[in-house]
Amino acid sequence: MQEHSLAVILRSGKNTNRICTIMNILFSFFLAFFLITTAPLHAEEASPSAYKGECGSITVRIAGLKQNIGLLGVSLYSSNKGFPGDHSKACATAMKKVTGATDEVVFTNLPYGTYAVSVLHDENSNGKLDTTFLIGIPKEGIGVSNNPKARRGPPKYNDCTLTLNSMQLDTTISMMYF
Numbered sequence: 001m002q003e004h005s006l007a008v009i010l011r012s013g014k015n016t017n018r019i020c021t022i023m024n025i026l027f028s029f030f031l032a033f034f035l036i037t038t039a040p041l042h043a044e045e046a047s048p049s050a051y052k053g054e055c056g057s058i059t060v061r062i063a064g065l066k067q068n069i070g071l072l073g074v075s076l077y078s079s080n081k082g083f084p085g086d087h088s089k090a091c092a093t094a095m096k097k098v099t100g101a102t103d104e105v106v107f108t109n110l111p112y113g114t115y116a117v118s119v120l121h122d123e124n125s126n127g128k129l130d131t132t133f134l135i136g137i138p139k140e141g142i143g144v145s146n147n148p149k150a151r152r153g154p155p156k157y158n159d160c161t162l163t164l165n166s167m168q169l170d171t172t173i174s175m176m177y178f
Contacts, residue, residue, distance in 0.1 A: 045155070056167045057108040060117050064175040065101050066141060070123040072096050074105040077116045080157035084118035084144050085129075091115075095122075116160040117145040119173050141175040 060074055075090035082089025094105045098121065120129055121141030130139040148159045162171055 054112050054167075055109050055114060056164050056169060057106055058106055058110060058115065058117075058162065058164055059106045059168065059170045060104060060119070060145075060171065061104045061172040062119055062121075062143065062175060063102050063172055064141075065098060065121055066100045066101060066175070066177050067123060068098055068100055070098050070121060070140075071086075071125050071127075072098055072103055072105065073120040073122055075118045076107050077114060077118070077157070080116075083157045083160070084154055085114055087118075090118075110164055114161050114163055114164050115145075116157050116162065117171065117173060118160075119143040119175065121175055137178050139178075141177045143173040145171055145173060147174050149174075 001149065003082070058076065060073070062072060064070075073087065074094045074096075075082040075084075075087045076092040077089070078091040087093055092107050092110075096103070096105060119142065122128070123140050124130065129142065131137060132139060144155050145160045145162055148155045162169060
């Protein structure tokens with residue numbers, strides 16, 4: 001009986017590391033693909049709420065910035081549309097100069113509700129996330145609210161949501177660099 005060629009390769013052990021490397025590259029590519037955006041970030045005000053109610057603010061603390069250079073782009077989403085990479089669909093965005101290993105951005109006058117946050121550390125200040133040529137792994141830092149563990153595909157909006165139901169909500173995002 002003739003063995004399948006993949007079984008022969010796996011049993012031989014010679015190409016096992018090669019296969020694992022290829023699988024790791026593919027996983028990284030798919031993760032990066034969903035986190036990447038080339039749309040520049042622009043400072044905007046939060047869109048007005050469809051309902052009348054109380055308002056509060058969200059303070060986003062960004063931890064683990066690798067270098068004290070470049071810009072921070074922070075986007076606030078009130079739905080899963082565009083999250084985490086299409087900043088044009090965010091309800092509010094802010095861009096500021098990096099001031100240290102930790103930094104913060106405050107979004108004010110937000111209607112109570114559910115939000116998610118994405119962050120880009122634009123180290124070269126070109127307004128976009130730079131990636132590797134072939135497989136699209138980010139060369140700059142990224143992060144999302146609730147700091148979910150990396151898995152296949154982009155982080156899910158529901159895994160990253162915060163509920164604003166008081167005058168002040170604080171959250172900390174840990175940056176990831178690949």
